[in-house]
Amino acid sequence: MNERTLLRIAPWVFTIGFFLLWEVLCAAFKVSSYVLPRPSQIGAALWEYRTQLAFHSAHTLWMTVAGFIIAVIFGLVLGMALGASRLVHAGSYPLLVGFNAIPKVAVVPILVIWFGVGWLPAVLTAFLISFFPIVVNVATGLATIEPEVEDVMRALGASKLDIILKVGVPRSLPYFFGSLKIAITLAYVGSVIAEYNASNYGIGNLMARASADFNVPLLFAALIALGVLGVALYAVTAHIEAKTTKWAQRSQFATG
Amino acid sequence: MSLAENARPAPSAAPVFVSLDGVTHAYGTSNGVPAVEGLSLSIRKGEFAAVVGPSGCGKSTLMKLATGLQFPREGSITVAGEKVVKPVKISGMAFQAPTLLPWRTIIENLMLPLEVVEPHRSRLRAHKAEYVARAEALLAQVGLQGMGAKFPWELSGGMQQRASLCRALIHEPQLLMLDEPFGALDAFTREELWCVIRDLHARTGVTVILVTHDLREAAFLSDRVFCMSARPGRIIAEAAIGLPRPRELDVTYSPEFADIVHGLRGHIVHARSA
Numbered sequence: 099m100n101e102r103t104l105l106r107i108a109p110w111v112f113t114i115g116f117f118l119l120w121e122v123l124c125a126a127f128k129v130s131s132y133v134l135p136r137p138s139q140i141g142a143a144l145w146e147y148r149t150q151l152a153f154h155s156a157h158t159l160w161m162t163v164a165g166f167i168i169a170v171i172f173g174l175v176l177g178m179a180l181g182a183s184r185l186v187h188a189g190s191y192p193l194l195v196g197f198n199a200i201p202k203v204a205v206v207p208i209l210v211i212w213f214g215v216g217w218l219p220a221v222l223t224a225f226l227i228s229f230f231p232i233v234v235n236v237a238t239g240l241a242t243i244e245p246e247v248e249d250v251m252r253a254l255g256a257s258k259l260d261i262i263l264k265v266g267v268p269r270s271l272p273y274f275f276g277s278l279k280i281a282i283t284l285a286y287v288g289s290v291i292a293e294y295n296a297s298n299y300g301i302g303n304l305m306a307r308a309s310a311d312f313n314v315p316l317l318f319a320a321l322i323a324l325g326v327l328g329v330a331l332y333a334v335t336a337h338i339e340a341k342t343t344k345w346a347q348r349s350q351f352a353t354g
Numbered sequence: 355m356s357l358a359e360n361a362r363p364a365p366s367a368a369p370v371f372v373s374l375d376g377v378t379h380a381y382g383t384s385n386g387v388p389a390v391e392g393l394s395l396s397i398r399k400g401e402f403a404a405v406v407g408p409s410g411c412g413k414s415t416l417m418k419l420a421t422g423l424q425f426p427r428e429g430s431i432t433v434a435g436e437k438v439v440k441p442v443k444i445s446g447m448a449f450q451a452p453t454l455l456p457w458r459t460i461i462e463n464l465m466l467p468l469e470v471v472e473p474h475r476s477r478l479r480a481h482k483a484e485y486v487a488r489a490e491a492l493l494a495q496v497g498l499q500g501m502g503a504k505f506p507w508e509l510s511g512g513m514q515q516r517a518s519l520c521r522a523l524i525h526e527p528q529l530l531m532l533d534e535p536f537g538a539l540d541a542f543t544r545e546e547l548w549c550v551i552r553d554l555h556a557r558t559g560v561t562v563i564l565v566t567h568d569l570r571e572a573a574f575l576s577d578r579v580f581c582m583s584a585r586p587g588r589i590i591a592e593a594a595i596g597l598p599r600p601r602e603l604d605v606t607y608s609p610e611f612a613d614i615v616h617g618l619r620g621h622i623v624h625a626r627s628a
Contacts, residue, residue: 255443
């Protein structure tokens with residue numbers, strides 16, 4: 099078997115091996131399903147609650163994507179403002195860092211007071227937790243334009259907007275798409291946190307109820323659903339990144 | 355080789371195109387020591403001028419001043435009969451690094467100035483084919499025919515630098531600014547590109563200001579060489595290079611050429627010790 103096939107099947111082998119080991123260890127040490135259910139029990143729970151899981155996953159997915167899209171738009175605009183103006187950058191950066199340092203779970207109660215229990219706190223939490231890496235990356239991409247390229251453009255009489263649109267934005271795309279992979283997973287964390295605390299739907303809410311019922315297999319089934327959904331979201335953004343910024347990856351490959 | 359040497363007026367008879375008069379410029383960060391001080395020089399239309407000097411003497415500042423990227427604290431700068439108060443727009447620039455945009459193909463990189471400078475900017479969309487043809491023709495002139503569809507990283511350093519020269523010339527600037535454009539290349543590629551720029555200059559009659567620390571390069575390419583002093587920079591000597599054009603590379607091995615370079619070197623040594 100050559101290395102390429104090995105590399106392709108390795109993720110499957112490792113994943114299946116992980117669950118097999120889990121099953122065997124749980125059986126060998128007779129771990130109670132109230133503490134750590136075996137993968138086979140989780141699988142049974144997945145099947146048993148499949149309609150509920152699918153319904154709540156779809157809800158979580160929707161909350162995550164909505165918050166993520168708001169974060170992308172907001173992050174792009176703010177990132178471009180930060181990257182284009184040193185004044186805006188210097189002025190707003192401490193605020194941004196401070197805001198980012200606040201655990202977003204602490205913001206959820208405030209959102210509930212403002213908007214009540216429902217979909218809005220989940221979307222907003224997803225947004226609030228995920229816009230920061232986008233802002234920082236877009237700003238970095240713009241702020242690190244080579245001075246010579248800027249000189250070439252300015253000597254031609256290019257306006258600041260010309261330079262941003264023709265050089266800054268394409269240049270910051272790899273940074274932007276790189277940040278999307280981080281942002282989508284963060285948005286996901288945000289929506290689940292908010293659902294756990296302040297929603298009647300979503301995987302987070304399902305877990306809150308399963309936890310209250312001591313339905314540990316369902317809890318773990320929900321975790322598995324979260325994991326699968328998270329991998330799928332990550333894969334989609336990684337795919338978009340690879341498609342749109344081929345030049346950056348290939349030029350790095352060529353020089354490195 | 356059919357050079358249009360006779361078609362353009364002899365530089366000594368042409369009107370002054372770029373003039374700096376008593377220019378002093380300091381950057382905010384440099385503790386008051388000006389980058390250039392009392393700098394005066396004038397370059398005629400169609401002339402190939404080289405500026406040489408010890409490192410850190412303000413050669414690059416000179417370029418930024420002449421293109422309107424920086425404005426002097428004292429003195430005045432005139433380009434094409436107009437006082438420079440904003441970027442001059444009639445210049446093309448090339449640097450030591452090719453600074454091509456990696457997400458654009460070579461042709462798309464050449465289109466960049468056309469997307470900015472009028473009248474091309476408003477004509478570009480409707481006359482795309484015409485402009486692409488112009489870019490292809492320019493690429494052929496520097497020995498890059500058929501390379502237009504490639505990305506910069508698919509080209510060698512010397513080829514990227516050729517493309518960078520094309521980008522500086524595509525909008526038919528009246529003033530070409532070259533800031534050590536061959537500094538990062540190996541000796542053979544550098545000499546090849548000397549000939550490329552020599553032919554481009556002969557064909558287009560563009561006014562060129564070449565900043566370099568290679569005295570042979572300055573002597574081979576230019577009509578006049580300006581020597582700058584150590585910081586704060588000003589012109590301490592000016593040498594007219596009387597070698598007849600068109601010049602072949604062989605001329606660089608003649609005793610006459612060696613004397614010119616030797617003379618220039620004397621000025622620089624003097625500038626460093628001063």
